[in-house]
Amino acid sequence: MKLSIKDQIGLRCIIKEDGQKIYDAIHGALQNGETVTLDFEGVNQFASPFFNFAIGQLLKDIPEADLRRLLQIKHLNETGKLVVERVIENAAKYHGDKDYRKIVDDILEQQAKESG
């Protein structure tokens, strides 16, 4: 399966709604073990919400190693590559269930470190 991002989305990969469209188009194929190629030829502008939804959320049910093997990314410029790598790294560590007590502990712990 090959998708031209410029044809599907346009010149800007910015918003989460567009990312969701790409996710919806490729998720099933990747789950079935098919190779998917996303071609970013002609796309010039990137931001994290697009990639969080297009690629980051794939890691909910596809292991990172499988995703890296099955998802081919072509013609993505340097800026886009930086954001994608950050998104994959962030999503791989993400835990969907929010533990509010743990968040408060984190905030106070960071604070104690800084003032200590």
Place this chain on the structure above:
Amino acid sequence: MTQKVIQILTLNDGPHDFARLFGIWNDVNDYFEDIRFDFSRCGFLRPNAVAFLGGLARLIESRMGSVTFDWNTLHNSWVRTTIRQNGFASAFGDPSAPWDGTSIPYREDTALDMNGIMDYLTYDWLGKGWGKTHLSERVRDAIAGKMWEIYNNAFEHSDSKIGVFSCGQHFRNKNELCLSVIDFGLGIPAKIRNFVGTDPRAQSLPSDACLRWAFTRGKSTCTGGVARGLGLDLLKEFVRLNEGKLEIYSNDGYAIVDKDGERYENRDISFEGTVVHITLRCDENLYRFRDEAEQP
């Protein structure tokens, strides 16, 4: 009801100037206020002040008050020309129409308009003057994408009922390009306290600690199963690499990221909302990709 007159003094972008802006916000923070802004003692207005006053006027209007900008009191010719050219004056009753000069337009967004905001960043903020002549198109595209994260955060997290207000300016003499993006929503510390509200310690979390958490990669108050929390981190990294300055005022918290690192403080201010103020150094050698040649 009597009209309250607020003197707009000379406003730059130092801590004292922001404190003064938040003081004005406090002065007009009731419902049914009728306000007149008087500029007779104003010798200079930086874009942060322009965006703040525009948003404040919309906030007052949303609370069933009225706002008059008394343009007859504006005697400083630089300020008058700039706010006419950037469209601020015409947005608030001045008959003059804005024109396409070197000023960066004043902007109001009530919804997250991707193409409108990206065009503004790419062509108005970065595509005039220094940005047009000294930055490659690729670099302008890259910077605009980073700046988008500010608008995305403002719309996704602030719960601002009146939208987001922005203005920028290129200061040739200081070699600086500024952008201020302001919302009148909850504020980042308040949002985080609400988010963790089930914990009994939530309401006593200090603002500086909340801002530090918000600036950490992967930390976000978004729910819904998709990892987020990269916007401020990407922005922070960009500003540090390019020796710029990123300042955030939110509630009584203050954060600054610059070449010396990042610092978080609690300030003696109170403001319901968030100001993001970015200052970039206009040195084109700081903004190039590895495969782009250095300028002589």
